[in-house]
Amino acid sequence: MTTGEPAATAPRAPEALGGSGGALSAPPVNRALRDLLLAMADDEFVIGFWDSEWTGIAPVLEEDVAFASLAQDEIGHAQALYRLLADLDGGDPDVIAFGRRPEEYRHARLLDHPRTDWAFSVARRFLYDTADAARLDALVASAYTPLAEVVAKMRREETYHLRHMLAWLERLATGGDQPRARLVAALERLWPDALCVLDGVEGDDLLVEAGILAEPLAATRRRWLAGLAPELARLGLPGPPPAAPAAGCRGPDRSDDFRWLWEQFTMVRRSDPEAVW
Amino acid sequence: MRTVSETEVWEALAEVPDPEIPVVSVVDLGLVHTVELDERRLRVELLPTFVGCPALELIRASVAERLAGMAPVVEVEMTFAVPWTSDRITAEGRGKLRESGFAPPGPAPAGDRPLFSTIALRPTAACPWCGSDDTTLENLFGPTLCRTLFWCNRCRQPFEQFKAV
Numbered sequence: 466m467t468t469g470e471p472a473a474t475a476p477r478a479p480e481a482l483g484g485s486g487g488a489l490s491a492p493p494v495n496r497a498l499r500d501l502l503l504a505m506a507d508d509e510f511v512i513g514f515w516d517s518e519w520t521g522i523a524p525v526l527e528e529d530v531a532f533a534s535l536a537q538d539e540i541g542h543a544q545a546l547y548r549l550l551a552d553l554d555g556g557d558p559d560v561i562a563f564g565r566r567p568e569e570y571r572h573a574r575l576l577d578h579p580r581t582d583w584a585f586s587v588a589r590r591f592l593y594d595t596a597d598a599a600r601l602d603a604l605v606a607s608a609y610t611p612l613a614e615v616v617a618k619m620r621r622e623e624t625y626h627l628r629h630m631l632a633w634l635e636r637l638a639t640g641g642d643q644p645r646a647r648l649v650a651a652l653e654r655l656w657p658d659a660l661c662v663l664d665g666v667e668g669d670d671l672l673v674e675a676g677i678l679a680e681p682l683a684a685t686r687r688r689w690l691a692g693l694a695p696e697l698a699r700l701g702l703p704g705p706p707p708a709a710p711a712a713g714c715r716g717p718d719r720s721d722d723f724r725w726l727w728e729q730f731t732m733v734r735r736s737d738p739e740a741v742w
Numbered sequence: 743m744r745t746v747s748e749t750e751v752w753e754a755l756a757e758v759p760d761p762e763i764p765v766v767s768v769v770d771l772g773l774v775h776t777v778e779l780d781e782r783r784l785r786v787e788l789l790p791t792f793v794g795c796p797a798l799e800l801i802r803a804s805v806a807e808r809l810a811g812m813a814p815v816v817e818v819e820m821t822f823a824v825p826w827t828s829d830r831i832t833a834e835g836r837g838k839l840r841e842s843g844f845a846p847p848g849p850a851p852a853g854d855r856p857l858f859s860t861i862a863l864r865p866t867a868a869c870p871w872c873g874s875d876d877t878t879l880e881n882l883f884g885p886t887l888c889r890t891l892f893w894c895n896r897c898r899q900p901f902e903q904f905k906a907v
Binding site for chain 1: 790792794826851854856861863864880882884905
């Protein structure tokens with residue numbers, strides 16, 4: 466397959482990466498594609514588990530319902546992305562999802578923080594969802610058809626996430642001194658790590674060349690920030706720091722909070738790894 | 743074995759209810775992507791409504807069970823080949839939803855639209871009980887992934903809307 470072929474004619478995994486010649490079969494492109502898929506899958510997986518931490522204790526019953534749905538959507542997206550990875554390598558999506566050590570996960574540092582208070586969870590979700598939306602836009606016309614198909618479906622669900630989080634951002638920003646102060650503090654704390662969501666993966670220029678990704682992630686990040694700026698200005702909320710995020714955006718160093726979450730979400734599987742569900 | 747026609751296959755599919763909203767069938771919801779039939783094989787491809795919908799395997803298995811025996815080989819699979827959108831729900835399906843207290847979805851945002859440009863959209867719904875447009879969005883999310891919660895200010899009843907995705 467050559468760059469610029471219409472997505473519809475792209476071969477499907479795993480043949481796509483095993484074929485002779487062509488950009489997709491080149492090892493550095495394979496590696497970059499796997500890194501991108503794993504980063505996205507881990508992002509969705511980990512935020513889904515943090516969301517689920519609100520079940521039963523959200524500030525209002527409606528948010529118990531909403532965060533449970535958000536969590537279910539995100540873990541469903543992670544499952545579909547782990548499936549794509551498993552199709553490339555002949556593995557098992559559940560093993561990829563649950564069978565790694567904490568330092569082997571590749572989610573962005575933004576998702577290493579615990580759920581903290583409601584304003585913190587709202588701020589993080591707003592920053593994550595908007596960054597993820599920009600990333601999904603860059604993949605909707607991907608030459609790697611299995612990914613383009615999953616992304617097309619995910620985007621239709623993510624629009625509900627975006628709308629919900631904007632509504633909460635507005636509610637807290639205009640809801641009196643305490644909610645606003647908590648929201649501003651959370652955004653200031655989270656911004657540097659939020660930039661990590663769209664930190665480049667090694668070889669993303671090769672993905673662009675192969676038509677898998679529409680633009681380097683640095684360009685996606687600029688597009689994301691440009692889209693957010695008017696909303697943040699309208700609500701008088703803090704924007705991003707000028708500096709790029711420090712190294713180690715996607716591990717291997719992990720917070721104690723993430724290690725605690727990992728203990729939780731792998732507990733059942735670790736109790737009997739051979740069990741059949 | 744008697745050879746079945748494609749019409750009979752579609753009639754059989756129309757008898758398979760959605761497990762979460764059983765008043766509508768998989769045909770009403772537009773879940774059937776393709777039906778391929780010859781003397782040896784019947785192959786049906788279904789579109790998942792939501793990526794993380796826990797009912798997908800149940801839907802696939804119910805369809806396979808209903809079609810069993812209609813050809814020597816019956817295959818039923820889920821595919822992401824085209825994204826399922828709520829615009830695929832048929833007029834008949836919308837009528838059935840309304841009759842059982844679900845507001846049908848409005849038009850879904852175009853799939854190629856930049857995602858961020860949809861952030862300020864808010865769904866609206868007419869009350870399926872009394873028909874009033876004087877309704878309030880209570881929660882974009884609901885008891886299953888595909889539902890949104892509304893309140894009717896006129897007949898003072900809660901109701902659900904199928905998400906416009």
